[in-house]
Amino acid sequence: MSSHYDAIVIGCGGFGSSALFHLASRGVKVLGIDRFQPPHDKGSSHGETRMIRKAYHEHVDYVPLVQNAYRLWHELEERTSQKLYYETGLFFAAPPEGSTITGAKLAARLHHLRHEIVPREDFRDRFPGFELPEGFDVFLEHEAGYLLIDDCQRAHLDLARSLGAELHGDETVISWKPEGASVAVETNRGRYTADRLVMTAGPWAGQVLSSLNIPLKVVRKTLFWFPIRNENSPLFSPGTCYFYDLPWGEFYGFHCRDGRTLKMADHAGGEDVVDPLTVDRTVTPRDYAGFEKFLAIAMPDVSPVPVKSSVCMYTRTPDGNFVVDRHPEHPQVVIGCGFSGHGFKFTSVIGEALAQLSLDGRTEHPIGFLSLDRPALCSNE
Ligand SMILES: Cc1cc2nc3c(=O)[nH]c(=O)nc-3n(C[C@H](O)[C@H](O)[C@H](O)COP(=O)(O)OP(=O)(O)OC[C@H]3O[C@@H](n4cnc5c(N)ncnc54)[C@H](O)[C@@H]3O)c2cc1C
Structure with missing residues (x-):
């Protein structure tokens, strides 16, 4: 069986669930594939809560991103009529x-x-x-506190589905390859093609992106x-x-x-x-x-x-900063990985950035410091 989509998201955990929602909200025909049924406890996005904070001591460039993340979490709360964020300081x-x-x-x-x-x-x-x-x-x-991690992912996935996205859980991507300007994705259940691919495979990113040799x-x-x-x-x-x-x-x-x-x-x-x-x-x-x-x-x-x-x-990653970028050889493929243990709070905004990169080739969000060609990622040592 082969089906064609505008976009496919590989991995629908923290970041993929958000990317799926943002792609679906742009009206495109999108398929999300996950080897488990998200939200699940086999990857990096489980355990009840995740901290969210603004005074980013790791790198000041995260602050504008996290400010937009807060805005998008509040919007998600409004759209789904539920509380996802608890402000405790x-x-x-x-x-x-x-x-x-x-x-x-x-x-x-x-x-x-x-x-x-x-x-x-x-x-x-x-x-x-x-x-x-x-x-x-x-x-x-x-202005800091925590997010309810399962509810956040469920909210993104439910909204994505209500906007027409398809989600295939318990389906594993075995390989992907560019086919002209499109991509073909092979899973344990079928073969799909799409105009664009978003890769958010969490701890499996090194495996699905092995040809890029990102030092993860x-x-x-x-x-x-x-x-x-x-x-x-x-x-x-x-x-x-x-x-x-x-x-x-x-x-x-x-x-x-x-x-x-x-x-x-x-x-x-x-x-x-x-x-x-x-x-x-x-x-x-x-x-x-x-x-x-x-x-x-x-x-x-x-x-x-x-x-x-x-x-x-x-x-x-070697510098503890995320990787959010387009594939250097295949512009129809965008990548979000290496979230280095502090990513969840950003899933709302990075999901939007990935959808924009994928559909528009650029994003309004300031993600330049997270590029694949920064010096910290250029060596495997
Ligand atoms: C103990 C701990 C505490 C943390 N605390 C915080 C915190 O307080 N604040 C914060 O902001 N962040 C925190 N983080 C980090 C944050 O949770 C992660 O950065 C974020 O959840 C990563 O999301 P992800 O989408 O990259 O990975 P995941 O959510 O694991 O998603 C990857 C998905 O890809 C799927 N997948 C992989 N390979 C394939 C394949 N071949 N085919 C199909 N599907 C595939 C997997 O099944 C999975 O669902 C913490 C992390 C941990 C582990």
Whole structure:
């Protein structure tokens, strides 16, 4: 069986679900293909929540993108009559001279973002249940919080389908190739052709884009839900998101909506993954060893033994910045990958950028710093 589409999206997780929606909203005939039934827990977009923030300490060029991401999340909430974003505020606790605090301050100053430097003596009153390590500064941004990750993907997919998009779940793309100005896609179930292709394969991006040799590294990451063990803890009340930059890890997390646990992860480190399909999903105490010391100094009311955990994957680039671009040899193919463990908040806006790149050959969004030909991607070392 062969069918022709205006566009095909390979991989309909975080970014692909958004690209599918934005393509469908432009009125084109679009097919999304995913090896699982999205949203699912086999890739990089699961685990209840994802943080969203504006004072981007990693690179100030993300700020205009994330501002548009917020706008698009609000639009999606309105269109689907549901709440996807919860604003809690977020504090960074980190050494004053380190890149987290200096970068966040720079982003806030350049883009006039609402923020505060919280004095040490006010810390316990402002953030009950949290402790501040000696010598750390606190940067608080107000317009930050979390997104409900499954609902976000479902909202994009449902809207895309209501606009005429087709979604083939449990179907694996085996190969793709350019055919003149079009593309042909071969799956385990059939063959399709399209005028354009959008590739958003997450941790599988290195496999589906192997000819480009993008230096992507997939690492195994673990999410934990730690219970509050002190019955009188102020942590039972919903509070601010937090990020601690410590010498042995970058710990961050959220108060959970169950009111009894805090969800946490360590942004640093992670073991290499050879094949995302066979990533080790068994969680052992070794996986949460670093949290014991962190919780003892930052949140002593929280038990270091998790009640729940989940294994996920980061797909890292050497400079930690995403890859969003057109294929250098085949302009009918656009690519979104290497989201380096901080991508989800951007799925709303990058999905739109991918749809625009695909249909118009250009995008209104400032994604120049995410191009494939930047120096950091030009070597495999
Ligand atoms: C533990 C953890 C915590 C994180 N915390 C945050 C956070 O707080 N804030 C934030 O903004 N980001 C965060 N991130 C990062 C964010 O979740 C990811 O950047 C984002 O979800 C990646 O989405 P994706 O679309 O690239 O990948 P995925 O959602 O995995 O989508 C890829 C899809 O491609 C499909 N696919 C792959 N190959 C094929 C094929 N051959 N045929 C068909 N389908 C295929 C897969 O089935 C999958 O559905 C975190 C990530 C992790 C792992």
